[in-house]
Amino acid sequence: MLRGLWTLTWIEIKIFLREPLGAFGTIGIPVLVFVIVGRVVGRELAPRSLAANGFIRAGLPVFAAVLISFSAVLSLVTIISIYREGGILKRLRATPLRPQTILSAHVLVKLMLTALTLILMVLAGKRYYPVDLNVPVFGFAIAC
């Protein structure tokens, strides 16, 4: 039973967005790096070399998935550590809120923020990234 899951998830999203640096670092910086790198090296990738096409078609989604997984695990571990150190986890444990609900809420928050970052990157890519591959965006997002 995941009583309180949606309330906790919604509150955690709001808390996350109240920390401007954290929110910018998680959502803004990946998009910014994407745009800058795309503008700098994008022209070099544009020639239809087999190697570049291969990387963009097969390597890039895997690379993105690995990076997102790393970031998700790291931030989950960090958040849970902060909650444990600060006595927040203990306070929540003294309620009917179960550990799996707390973890699920944070996974959901991370998923939603990653989805938001991906959407922004796809939008930025359409505008700035010169490679046009007709990528299946939905399938790519699900794969990530």
Add this chain to the structure above:
Amino acid sequence: MSTFRNPHSVIQVSGLRKTYGRTVAVGEVSFDVNEGEIFGLIGPNGAGKTTTMECVEGLRTPDRGTVSVLGLDPFRDLYKLQGRIGVQLQEAQLQKRIKVWEAVHLWVSLYRKQAGDGDRLLDQLGLADKRNAWFMTLSGGQKQRLFIVLALINDPEVVFLDELTTGLDPQARRAIWDLVRAIRERGKTVFLTTHLMEEAERLCDRVAIIEHGRIIDIDSPERLVNRHCPERTIVLATDGPAAEERFRAIARVEAVICKDSRFTIRGRGDDFVTEVIHCLSENRIRVTDFRTVLPNLEDVFLKLTGHSIRD
């Protein structure tokens, strides 16, 4: 401590033991908490108060012993129990940027049974104007009051309060004491820990004195004082001639110390003060100051353990 089980007890602890490695945090602790009373576990820091309370709440698993709260086993029936108790933890925190109303809303969403409107509780505890404040911006007293609101949100039958007023100024402390009394007046049972003897004396119906993980004695503060510290002290000022001689003649007097017309008279028994007053009246001794110094729980603790609770 007897093994007699009171049918009105809502908490029953028997032979509780908890160790961390070689350190014995709690060793063979037994006590009952009766329905509708404020029961205090008192002792210095590190005596085992919090560990005992957390074992009773089901947050820690004891090595040995049995615990029953409202007829439930806190380890087997933890989630069922958590719906019926309210908990305030020592040095607990919430997310720094959670708003007061959000914390209340989250807690409300966790329980089937609710005390009613969370806003009403916030209002009762003087936090209505802090509804939109972040947790990190609240003062120590406001945080403690918010924790009380959260502990009461499910209309609990038993409320656990761990070192509730530590670090608060005297005014905030007194306000919190009034709140705890109000909880009892609503028919709830309160189980609290404190290392503040004054707090225990003013709030608790019964206290258990704990040191080095063992309970030394359990009773009401008054009975503990009467049992362990029957001495009474009277301090008075008089320049009446032969006063010292008259005081020494009082039956229950054990010591008379005179310094610059100020007398400190020590004796024991409930009638001691009456007898001193009677002596003053009978001998027409004029006094310019008179006060009685009664022993308190701090003196009891000192007598039972051989050291002050602050040591």
